[in-house]
Amino acid sequence: MRAMKISLDIELKDIPGQLVHALKPISELGGNIISVLHHHNRKTPLGNIPVQVVFEIDERNVETLVQRLKRRGVSVLRVGRERLRSSKIVILIGHIVHSDIRDLIDSIDSTGFAEVVKLSLEMPAIDMKSSASLTISAVNEDKLNEAMEILGDVARKKGIMMISPI
Amino acid sequence: MRQSGKVVRITIIGFGNVGGCVAEVLMRRREAFIREYGIDFRVVGVADAKGVFVSEDGIKWDILRSFRERHSISRNTDMSALELIEDVEHDIVVEATPTNLKSGEPGLSHIIAALRASRHVVTSNKGPVALKYDELMNIADAKGVQLRFEATVGGAMPLISLIQNLEGNEVTAIKGVLNGTCNYILTRMYEEKIPFEHALREAQALGIAESDPSQDISGEDTAVKLVILANAVFHMKASLDDVSVQGISEITPEALKLADDAGYTIKLVGEVSRERLEVAPRLVLKGDPLDVRGTLNVATVKTDIAGDITIVGKGAGPKEAASAVLSDMLKICTTEKLR
Structure with a gap:
């Protein structure tokens, strides 16, 4: 199996049971749902609700899935394979390498909804504090903020200062 | 053109950089304040850590100027700053003592005394406003006077x-x-x-x-x-x-x-x-x-x-704080019909 993360934009009718109806084919095909985001505030002119589903699935099953969804009357707007759409940069200052930078990166990569996509490190001298910039990408803005909080907690525990954008 | 204005009597408590700078601008712009606002500011008393100088008709400008140049006042009475605030008749107290973030003193006592004596207060002192905002505002409201503190946040920036x-x-x-x-x-x-x-x-x-x-x-x-x-x-x-x-x-x-x-x-x-x-x-x-x-x-x-x-x-800076203090003083004069 070649697992792949997919971000799927669909529109659902605003009646009960629609979400389960739409998610069923994903689990039938062995997909692992990571996040579901309902945009209740962005109802379409026809009264449908946009929903973004992020999940992991065998790459070979993607086409089948889309067909099954359409057959069920779910309107599929977009199948995103580049799933990470929101990103932010943070600066870290402290004994970053000595306190094991892997933990920091893992804390984000293990979430399933965010990843560290870029890292720059400045180490002026041994025993001096180093500085790093990390770019984090996530499936959406909410998940990005969640990832930033996780990173903030890990940094605090390690005594590393984190500077985030306003 | 108006030659005389309504007399507004003030005291300046704390004659350091900010208080001294307020006095200096009052001296320099006296004519302009009379002309543009119809207000004739008279400093009836000043106080610093060394003592109090009081003159109920208004301290002569050359005396204030010498205090400003020496960065210190010479006292002409045994009165305390609190007595000056309470007992000498005046309209506005400018409280410009240094900020103390633990107790707010001595500024806190000065401001409370001034408000209780029904005097308007303009302060550049962050301590009392940060520590006792509600208490001070309640006294001001009860007495029908204003407490203004533009100088405590952002200096000259009128935030x-x-x-x-x-x-x-x-x-x-x-x-x-x-x-x-x-x-x-x-x-x-x-x-x-x-x-x-x-x-x-x-x-x-x-x-x-x-x-x-x-x-x-x-x-x-x-x-x-x-x-x-x-x-x-x-x-x-x-x-x-x-x-x-x-x-x-x-x-x-x-x-x-x-x-x-x-x-x-x-x-x-x-x-x-x-x-x-x-x-x-x-x-x-x-x-x-x-x-x-x-x-x-x-x-x-x-x-x-x-x-x-x-x-x-x-x-930052005494001139910037003085600018904010003056703007608060003029606002009190215009909103309270002191002119």
């Missing part, structure tokens, strides 16, 4: 007046760079790639940072200003303990370089809203309204109708 002028809008958040010393240090580190300690020493040599700069660089000074805004604008009954505070002493030139590479700079940003009271170094996009350099202060007021309004001005 409180701006917010008071946004009637009809709901202010949802205020964020800004509210400490000129920190902004100078971070600007120099960014421009010259010099370490923090080096930039701090430079700021001290230039008189921008105090010999004990801890209140500035720890973020505490910014936190106090946020507490004042939280209480005055958001009615939050906040205290210093409610503010999450991080200072700038850990910031490295390398961090500023990395930020620069990504299109950002680092500023000590204070942020206040109902959900958040925080002082922390933050990444600010280059060219953002909050990206001001040197000792400048800036604040963005977020409102529901008008959107974002940003104000920039000189933060």
Whole structure:
């Protein structure tokens, strides 16, 4: 199996049971749902609700899935394979390498909804504090903020200062 | 052209840089205040740590001038500052003693005494306003007098007046760079790639940072200003303990370089809203309204109708504080019909 993360934009009718109806084919095909985001505030002119589903699935099953969804009357707007759409940069200052930078990166990569996509490190001298910039990408803005909080907690525990954008 | 104006009697409590500078501007602009506002300010008493000088008809300007030049007053009475405030008839007390963040004293007692004696108060002293905002406002309301404190937040930048002028809008958040010393240090580190300690020493040599700069660089000074805004604008009954505070002493030139590479700079940003009271170094996009350099202060007021309004001005310094004090004094005169 070649697992792949997919971000799927669909529109659902605003009646009960629609979400389960739409998610069923994903689990039938062995997909692992990571996040579901309902945009209740962005109802379409026809009264449908946009929903973004992020999940992991065998790459070979993607086409089948889309067909099954359409057959069920779910309107599929977009199948995103580049799933990470929101990103932010943070600066870290402290004994970053000595306190094991892997933990920091893992804390984000293990979430399933965010990843560290870029890292720059400045180490002026041994025993001096180093500085790093990390770019984090996530499936959406909410998940990005969640990832930033996780990173903030890990940094605090390690005594590393984190500077985030306003 | 009016040659004489309504006499408004004031006392200046605390005759250091700010108090002295207020006196100096009153002397220099006396004719203009009479002409433009119809107000003839008379300083009937001044007090500093050494004593009190009082003259119920108004202290002669050449005497005030000599106090200003010597940076100290000579007393002509055994009266205490509190007795001056309570017993000598006057309209406005300018409270400009140094800030004490633990007890608020001696400013707190001065302000309480002045309000209880039904005198308007203008202060540049952050301590009493940050520590006892509600209590002071309750006394002022009960006595039907004003307590104004523009000089405590953002120096010459008329932030409180701006917010008071946004009637009809709901202010949802205020964020800004509210400490000129920190902004100078971070600007120099960014421009010259010099370490923090080096930039701090430079700021001290230039008189921008105090010999004990801890209140500035720890973020505490910014936190106090946020507490004042939280209480005055958001009615939050906040205290210093409610503010999450991080200072700038850990910031490295390398961090500023990395930020620069990504299109950002680092500023000590204070942020206040109902959900958040925080002082922390933050990444600010280059060219953002909050990206001001040197000792400048800036604040963005977020409102529901008008959107974002940003104000920039000189933060630190006795002249800037005196400017805010004078503007508060004139506001009292015009709104209370003292003229």
